[in-house]
Amino acid sequence: ETGVTQTPRHLVMGMTNKKSLKCEQHLGHNAMYWYKQSAKKPLELMFVYSLEERVENNSVPSRFSPECPNSSHLFLHLHTLQPEDSALYLCASSQVGGRGETQYFGPGTRLLVL
Amino acid sequence: SQQGEEDPQALSIQEGENATMNCSYKTSINNLQWYRQNSGRGLVHLILIRSNEREKHSGRLRVTLDTSKKSSSLLITASRAADTASYFCATGRTGGGADGLTFGKGTHLIIQP
Numbered sequence: 304e305t306g307v308t309q310t311p312r313h314l315v316m317g318m319t320n321k322k323s324l325k326c327e328q329h330l331g332h333n334a335m336y337w338y339k340q341s342a343k344k345p346l347e348l349m350f351v352y353s354l355e356e357r358v359e360n361n362s363v364p365s366r367f368s369p370e371c372p373n374s375s376h377l378f379l380h381l382h383t384l385q386p387e388d389s390a391l392y393l394c395a396s397s398q399v400g401g402r403g404e405t406q407y408f409g410p411g412t413r414l415l416v417l
Numbered sequence: 418s419q420q421g422e423e424d425p426q427a428l429s430i431q432e433g434e435n436a437t438m439n440c441s442y443k444t445s446i447n448n449l450q451w452y453r454q455n456s457g458r459g460l461v462h463l464i465l466i467r468s469n470e471r472e473k474h475s476g477r478l479r480v481t482l483d484t485s486k487k488s489s490s491l492l493i494t495a496s497r498a499a500d501t502a503s504y505f506c507a508t509g510r511t512g513g514g515a516d517g518l519t520f521g522k523g524t525h526l527i528i529q530p
Contacts, residue, residue, distance in 0.1 A: 353515030
């Protein structure tokens with residue numbers, strides 16, 4: 304257990320569906336991240352939130368919409384996805400300031416888009 | 418472009434042997450980190466080395482960093498079956514800030530009992 308939880312753990316959705324992924328961190332951190340891990344590709348950074356503000360959007364298509372209502376919660380809203388969006392979506396958190404570069408990852412949501 | 422590239426892509430050794438994985442990167446960094454991932458689950462942080470450090474130890478792990486060659490190595494000594502996993506290096510651009518990491522493709526390590 305790393306102190307970061309993600310729900311659901313598995314998700315199957317059609318291309319016309321709308322769903323949301325949820326991430327919660329219990330570590331008192333103030334930065335949160337979404338990463339995408341596709342088969343045979345390196346982990347790709349999607350979004351970075353620091354102190355509840357989005358500080359980085361790594362050229363992610365608009366069908367992925369992040370939301371950070373507070374420092375403990377991070378959502379990824381999905382709509383009209385494509386089959387190539389099937390992947391493991393990982394959330395992470397870290398503490399901004401000091402020497403807090405270590406990121407703590409959740410177990411991921413395995414997404415399949417049909 | 419991909420920042421970190423691990424070498425080898427796959428490694429199979431006998432239990433008790435040492436395992437060495439290498440990572441190369443392209444741009445300047447503040448720190449380099451190694452993570453482990455078991456069977457498509459979340460990543461677990463192993464060790465972080467800063468750009469002004471050359472070597473770091475943590476238990477059975479030893480990490481080196483050569484910024485002139487833009488490379489790092491991870492050594493796992495006295496390997497165990499539980500070390501079977503994928504290992505990733507990740508580079509950070511800043512120190513202390515909200516910094517999205519850049520990962521390599523990973524080395525899949527198999528420890529044969």
